[in-house]
Amino acid sequence: MNVPRALGRIAPRGGHRLSGHASGLSTRACVCRSAGLIALTSLLLSSLVPSAGAAPDAGDSSGQxxxxxxxxxxxxxxxxxxxxxxxxxxxxxxxxxxxxxxxxxDAASVSxxxxxxxxxxxxxxxxxxxxxxxxxxxxxxxxxxxxxxxxxxxxxxxxxxxxxxxxxxxxxxxxxxxxxxxxxxxxxxxxxxxxxxxxxxxxxxxxxxxxxxxxxxxxxxxxxxxxxxxxxxxxxxxxxxxxxxxxxxxxxxxxxxxxxxxxxxxxEETAASQPQGAQVEPAATAPSVSPAWGTQPAAVPAAVSVAAPAVAPAATTANGLPVAVTTRAEWGAKASYMSWDPEYASAGHVVVHHTAGTNSYSAGQSASIVRGIYYYHAVVLDWGDIGYNFLVDKFGTVFEGRSGSVAAPAGTMSIGAHARGVNTGTMGISMMGDYSTVSPSDAQLSAVGKMAGWFLKRAGISDVTGWAGLHVWTTERYQAGSTISMPRILGHRDVGYTTCPGNVGYSKLGAIRAIAKAQGSTPQGGSSSAPSTVSQDHPGAAALRSALGANGWIGPATSGVQASTKGGV
Incomplete structure (x- = not known):
């Protein structure tokens, strides 16, 4: 049903068509454009900064x-x-x-x-x-x-x-x-x-x-x-x-x-056709192109498909979580939008993202944004669920994303849809907002680092600032079947053709790793028992199995990096 609008309508354009604009593009691009922007600059810059210190407004996080x-x-x-x-x-x-x-x-040219x-x-x-x-x-x-x-x-x-x-x-x-x-x-x-x-x-x-x-x-x-x-x-x-x-x-x-x-x-942000090292924290460097493993990867992410455990109705610290996490039940994930059951896989890397968009939201609006991302991913894009395992707003509030992420057994994570090619074997955590030109808040960085440290420590990884092999399942930046040496905590741009998590967000990976390292030295409790029903599976399992070589990998056994030809690399 169409919702009527209160004011004027778009006026008919009287036969105006796209082809009528082609010849005028270069002329329009060269004429003098509005010169009143300087006065707006300080206001715009201040509006981009994610002010996490603002008092959270009241809001119904479930949207009811x-x-x-x-x-x-x-x-x-x-x-x-x-x-x-x-x-x-x-x-x-x-x-x-x-x-x-x-x-x-023209008239002003004589002045x-x-x-x-x-x-x-x-x-x-x-x-x-x-x-x-x-x-x-x-x-x-x-x-x-x-x-x-x-x-x-x-x-x-x-x-x-x-x-x-x-x-x-x-x-x-x-x-x-x-x-x-x-x-x-x-x-x-x-x-x-x-x-x-x-x-x-x-x-x-x-x-x-x-x-x-x-x-x-x-x-x-x-x-x-x-x-x-x-x-x-x-x-x-x-x-x-x-x-x-x-x-x-x-x-x-x-x-x-x-x-x-x-x-x-x-x-504007320079397109990241190659992974960029952080200028402040040298640890955020490009992936190694030298072989880090033998002729066959040392660890294969073993995917298993299981029924989703029931989630708690409120923020939880189950499984030894270092911060309270707002569960799907609390932020109001509508069950009818989900058509992708959780699938767990061995995982030992964390991929950091940002969502893009404005940074103007309030604390009371964060759950609305998460519900919106859920619908966009699950229904509009037909993924069947939200792609990120966790999301963190600028106030440091953590939201469970992909179903089963909070309940994942130690050393595993529910396979998401956050970084094509390396969804299996990673935990995807997204900072809500755009961090191309401004920094994530301290509260946001702290929560991301603590969640990364919690996840990696439960996987038995002592050096969370180190590097390890990561298997590529689908060709994006790197060829399917490759095993690439990557930091345990990396940015999305390291494995994809994207500027995510923004230039400034990417420069903060060193700080996130330091927080994760400190979290890794903190005792944590929580159950690490595995789900009771286990069967070998993987997203697109039939297609993947048909492509497997005799060595069990997609294509020939490989070591080091095989860059794909996609995106001009």
Whole structure:
């Protein structure tokens, strides 16, 4: 059922089509762009910092006090890859604005030079190195203007309140070459910067994912989407997930209200085509390319499929957990959305992630975000469950993600969908927020480090800051069948084509390892008994078994790193 909007609608564009914009892209990209951004910079920078010291607001963490609402779906391109009316609604405004600004620039050319040149009018917030090598946000001209350079651009659109957004498309997991998707949102009356939404380098090992990763908000009520590139992905959709999702609602142009949005900067981060070492903590280095094992891996993650143990109805410290963990029952995981039973495997590595999105959420909104990520992963992306084993908000609150993660026997973890290729053999823990240009809070880093130390200590690993072999099950950055030498605690970008967990987040891996090491020296109790029902299995087991060689591995026995050809490596 369509929910009526209160104000004006998107005006019909009178035969306006995407092809009519192609010749004007380069002209629009060169005209003078809004020069009023400098005044916004300090405000925007302060809004990006995750202020964990704020008093938590009251909130119903299970979501039972909130009214269920449909997931809003915006169709942005057709099945043939043409922009829809919604998808091209903002392009006319950009052309009109560009013409007006160009005329103003011509008239002003006889006067004194402006303070900002055309190339400096659109700003980017990027991560650089400050004093003593500390990561710091800098303000530079943006390489891409999501409005002036757009092939697809919506109007700024009012929508019902949502906490998680994500883009999906038809066809392969990779976007067309050179295509970049941007999103900005309005929270509490203020527009966020433009954020680049990466194609997801996560998902189950038995299927491809044609989508971006989740984008979290502090309860946004308006959006503007942009696609930059020479072609558009077919069937592009934007999903907006509320606190208590129930059903889905496709919004047509007549259902949407346009609003006003001042120019905002772009969050830019160098694509991590190669793993980057942290500038502050030297321990966060690239994976070794020298053979660390013999001709066959020393330890094979042995997957087992078991029934999910019952979870506690409230935050728990079972299994010797070093911090209280908000269980699935407490944050309100809806059982009907889950179709992927827990599968346990031997595991001895921790992969650190961030969710991307804004850092504006309150403590009372964290559970809403987790429920939104759960729906996006389990239903929209059809994974059947949330991909992360654990999530940590900026206040240091830990949430159980993948079913069975809290109850996992010592030395094992419920196989997730957080890092394709190495979902088996790892625990995935995600810091909620975007840590490209700002640092995770101390409370967040402490909780991540303690959870990593708890997990590795239970696995009998004494050197949590060391390196060990990690088997690759599905080709992403590295070839399936390889065993790569990786730090026990690593970043997602070390094993995938992604900037996750952000440049600043990645630079904090050394601090996380130090916290994990300290946690590893702390006595911990808890049961380590194994589940009673055990059978050999693995995600996509039939497909994997058909690919196994005589040595029991996918392809020939190997040692060291075999980089894949995917992503240009």
């Amino acid at each position: 006090g909130e009214t269920p609402a449909p997931v809003q779906i915006l169709d942005l391109t057709t099945a043939s890859g043409q922009a829809t009316e919604v998808g091209q609604s903002g392009l006319d405004d950009v052309q009109t604005s560009a013409g007006e600004e160009a005329g103003s620039a 004194a030079a402006p303070v900002l040149g055309a190339s400096a009018a659109v700003l980017a917030l990027t991560q650089t190195t400050g004093a003593a090598g500390a990561p710091a946000a800098s303000i530079l001209p943006a390489a891409t203007d999501p409005q002036a350079d757009a092939t697809l651009l919506t109007d700024p659109l009012e929508v019902d309140r949502f906490f998680v957004a994500g883009f999906t498309w038809a066809g392969g997991a990779d976007l067309p070459e050179g295509v970049r998707i941007y999103l900005r949102v309005r929270e509490n009356g203020a527009w966020s910067p433009w954020y680049l939404n990466e194609a997801a380098d996560a998902g189950r090992d038995d299927r491809a994912t044609s989508a971006t990763g989740e984008f979290v908000t502090g309860g946004a009520d308006a959006i503007q989407a942009s696609v930059v590139g020479s072609s558009l992905p077919a069937g592009l959709k934007l999903a907006l997930v509320p606190s208590r999702p129930q059903g889905e609602e496709v919004l047509d142009a007549d259902d949407l209200t346009t609003t006003q949005a001042a120019p905002t900067p772009v969050i």
